[in-house]
Amino acid sequence: MKAFLFTCMLVPWLMVLAASTQRFSGESQLIPGSLSSKELSRYFTDYLKSRRVRKALPPGDEPDDSPIPEGPDASDLPTCLLCVCLTGSVYCEEVSPDMTAVPTLPKETAYLYARFNKIKKISSKDFAEIVTLKRIDLTGNLISEIEDGAFSKLTMLEELSLADNRLVKLPMLPAKLKSFNVNHNLLKTKGVKANIFKKMTKLVNLFMADNQLQAVPYIPDSVRILHIQNNNITVVNKDTFCGSNDTYYLRMSLSEVRMDGNPVVLSKYPDSFVCMKVLPVGRYR
Incomplete structure (x- = not known):
């Protein structure tokens, strides 16, 4: 008898609880931010894929759905977005x-x-x-x-x-630069001041390959690697690397110089490299 009464009391309560649970479950799908991390990830992945597909399609082949408004210019959006x-x-x-x-x-x-x-x-x-x-x-x-x-x-x-x-010319550069790369530009000698690197006493790597330079600019003593290949250099002076007034000067830090791909024949200027511990890579005959 007691069991029967207990069952009669328990069943209605369970039915109310189930209905409440179902109602809460149904409403939770409408609450913003209720998606799981897996569902959010799938949503954004599908969104990005659709954007890529639209971007890749040629004009006239866009999907036949509602038009997509043009996105904002980059300058109108926050940098960290x-x-x-x-x-x-x-x-x-x-x-x-x-x-x-x-x-x-x-x-x-x-x-x-x-x-x-x-x-x-x-x-x-x-x-x-x-x-x-x-x-x-x-x-x-x-x-x-x-x-x-x-x-x-x-x-x-x-x-x-x-x-x-x-770039066709260089601006003034910070004095504490250690590495400067200006490969593959349109630089000519008139666009690079002769002493632009003179005060850059910490410069270690200088890359100026694949430009239109006719002469080698002043190279600071601190430079270890110099790439100036594939330019239009035709002459190397005694002052370019060694300094004509100091026969005892040694440039020990310069360990790599690339001058290949230039018209200059380096063997014509042997006195220009006597201070160096390595010969430039380039044309010698």
Whole structure:
């Protein structure tokens, strides 16, 4: 008898509990943010795939659904929405929509990687307030102009890469640079001041290959690796590496010099390399 009464009391309660549970379960699907991490991951993966498919289709072959409005220009979006911002580092590589200017950087940025974009110009304001920068890599852009003073306040900058751009001349560079890469540009001798590197006493790596230089600029004693191959250099003077007025001068730090791919025949200028512990790589006959 007791068991029968207990069952009669328990069944209605269980039915109410089940109904409440079902109601809560049904409503939870409508609550924003209720998706599991796996469901969110699948949602964003599908979204990105659809964006890639639309971008890859040629004009006229878009899917027959509602039109997609044009996305905002990169300059209209916050930097850390377009790029990956970590503590002290900003990564803006192959940004879509196209990045055509240096982005506004968070203060205290030390490392900027903005490679393979469509940046066309570096203005004097781009880095004026980011004096903490130690490395800037702008490889693979469309940079053809750098305003005077663009790097003047970067007293901590040690590495600068402007490779694979469209530069015809160089601006003044920070004195504490240790590595400078300007390979694959359009530089001519008139666009590179003869003593542009003279005060850069900490410069170790200097890369100026694949340009249109007719002469070797002044090379600081601190330089260890010099790449100046594939230019239009026709003459090497005694002052280029050794200094004509000091017969006892030795350039011991310079351990690698590439001059291959230039018209100059290096064997015609034997006195130009007597101070060096290695001969330049290049044409000797």
